[in-house]
Amino acid sequence: FKKQQEKCASTLSSIAASKAASSAVPSPLVPVKFSNDTERLQHINSIRKAPVGAQMKRVIDLLFETRQALTLEQINETCHVDMKANKDVFDNMRKNPKVRYDGERFSYKSKHSLRDKKELLFLIRKFPEGIAVIDLKDSYPTVMEDLQINV
Numbered sequence: 001f002k003k004q005q006e007k008c009a010s011t012l013s014s015i016a017a018s019k020a021a022s023s024a025v026p027s028p029l030v031p032v033k034f035s036n037d038t039e040r041l042q043h044i045n046s047i048r049k050a051p052v053g054a055q056m057k058r059v060i061d062l063l064f065e066t067r068q069a070l071t072l073e074q075i076n077e078t079c080h081v082d083m084k085a086n087k088d089v090f091d092n093m094r095k096n097p098k099v100r101y102d103g104e105r106f107s108y109k110s111k112h113s114l115r116d117k118k119e120l121l122f123l124i125r126k127f128p129e130g131i132a133v134i135d136l137k138d139s140y141p142t143v144m145e146d147l148q149i150n151v
Contacts, residue, residue, distance in 0.1 A: 044080045052088045055081045059089070060098055060108070064138065069105035114139040117146045 047055065058079045063070065072090075076082050083090040094101045100109040112135060114120050120143060124131060136143055 047080045048082060048086075052086070052092060055086065055089045056092055056096065059083070059093060059106070060096070063099065063106060063108035067108060067141070069100075069102070069107035071105050075106065108138075110138045110140075111135045112139050114143065116140065120146055 047058065059075055059081050062075065062079045070078070072083050076084070081089060083093065093099050093106060098109055100107045112123060114123060114136070120136070120139070123136075133147065136147065
């Protein structure tokens with residue numbers, strides 16, 4: 001038993017010594033990775049193969065969150081929906097009532113184009129019978145807070 005332990009210990013020490021000597025040379029047993037961002041590329045591919053409606057939702061959500069006018073390239077970089085390559089998504093986005101297209105950029109279009117609390121109060125006063133909250137909800141990011149304060 002002791003001889004076997006000594007043999008194992010010497011084998012382990014020779015392995016450790018050979019690893020220390022060859023630490024500068026990469027080991028051929030280490031698997032080579034083709035790409036570090038394989039998962040990201042698979043994710044992009046799954047988005048681009050998704051149904052038209054799912055791709056449109058991604059773009060509309062992006063436009064809603066940013067509230068900026070974005071070019072096709074900016075949309076592609078941000079949410080990986082390539083509207084240049086997918087004519088169906090492009091055409092449906094142009095026709096969508098929640099999206100404004102000026103020939104170059106897409107932007108989110110709310111039912112009422114309000115920018116702040118002052119414009120909100122002006123609009124509310126125009127409708128003495130009331131106005132549906134759902135029509136105001138997507139006007140600007142803090143509209144719900146402004147509505148809570150004024151109730």
